[in-house]
Amino acid sequence: MAIDTHSPTPLVSVITPTYNRPDYLxxxxxxxxxxxxxxxxxxxxxxxxxxxxxxIVESFNDPRIRFSRNTTNLGMFGNTIKAFKMARGKYVASLLDDDMWEADFLEKLVPPLEANPNLALAFCDHYVIDAQGNIDDAMTQECSQFYKRSHLAKGIYQPFYRLALIDRSVSSATAAVIRRDVIDWDAIPAEVGGSWDIYLNYLCCRSGLGAYFYPEKLTRYRVHEQTDTMLSGKRNPQAKIRKARADMFCYEQFMADERLKDFNPYFQQQWAHVSTTLGIGLMRNQQLEAARPYFWRSLKESLKLRTLAGLMLSFTPPAIASKF
Incomplete structure (x- = not known):
């Protein structure tokens, strides 16, 4: 696709990594x-x-779509970052293959970025939909409140460390448009894995630029059995291990950043929680000896019943411990 260099509006690259979800795609x-x-x-x-x-892609007959197929599976992180690196736009926005945008998503979020070069990203609220695409009103409201977007005022936030990394109000994977040159896409470590979205938030914060919030629900986040968050929350030990390792790596990076020292108590608390989660994942995978150090490390940070229970069960037979 040839880029229209004479267009009065900037090019936005829509990033859609996909795997085995033809209908959702x-x-x-x-x-x-x-x-x-x-x-x-x-x-x-x-x-x-x-x-x-x-x-499916060709059925749209739209010259704006660029299709690339990997000869081998690169993993979720590898495929996602590859797609970002293919971008040529001034701005990038992630549209995962199981989510959807409202028709005016970009129309509402690009202008604030154009009007203010001191913004790294613009973001909005979003709906939560089920596997069939129906809006779940209760879960939507719960999500907006939990991530503190329900009463967040429209406008610019600078700096926005708390907003992005503590409150998690910014969803780079679902509901944000990012200024592409703010991020060095070649320098993102593979260890961030499935937590690439919060790591992008971190990189945008670290730029010193601000964030703009548009208080409307302009995207639709789909919750279904194959989302990585659902898998890691259920009895899929590999998914739980994968997600916990990625989260731990991110929190370790945050704790090592002097600019975030005021938030270290929170990051340490989260690190301890995720360390326990990793231990549980390893235990469910019947890797009991590998699990114990994570329980011990977590207990050094905070004394939690969940962690104690995990540690004690790690000394029981694998068939029992794996049921935790």
Whole structure:
């Protein structure tokens, strides 16, 4: 696709990594091509799905879509960052293959960035939808309140460390537009794994630039059985281990950053919680000896019943311990 260099509006790169979700992918792309903000490129990076989604992509007959298919599975992180590196736009926005955007998502979030070069990103609130695409009003409200977006005032926040890393109000994976040159995409460590979104938040904060909040629900986050957060919250030990390792790495990076020293007590608390989660994941995977050090480290930070229970169960037979 040739970029229109004469366009009065900046190019936005829509990043859509995908794996084995053809129906969801079609819905996601439909929401992208229907954006009222027209000057976009849509980068679909398929992570070697068993069924090649190229036909789905081509069915849109939209020259703004760029399709790339990996010859081998790069993992979620590898495929996502690869797609970001393919971007040519002034701005980038992640549209995961199981989510959707409202038609005016970009139209509402790009102008504040254009008006203020001191912004790293613009973000909004979002709906929560079920596997069938129906809005879950109760979960939507709960999510907005939990992440402190329900009463967040419209406007600029600078700095926004607390907003992005403590309150987690900013969702780089679901509901944000980022100024692409704020981030060195080649320098993101692979250890961030599935926590790449909060790490992007961190990099944007670290730039010293601000964030703009638009208090409308302009995207739709889908909750279903195959989301990584759902998998890691259920009895899938590999997913739990993978997510916990990624979270621990991020919190360790945050604790090592002098600019975040005021928030260290929170990061230490979260690190201890995730350390216990990693121990539980390893124990469910019947790796009892590997699990114990994480329980001990967590207990050194804070005395929690969950951690104590995990440590004691790690000394029981694997068949019992793995049921925790």
């Amino acid at each position: 079609k819905a996601a792309l439909t929401s992208a091509v229907r954006q009222t903000y027209r000057h976009i490129e849509i980068i679909v990076s398929d992570n070697c799905s068993p069924e090649n989604p190229q036909a």
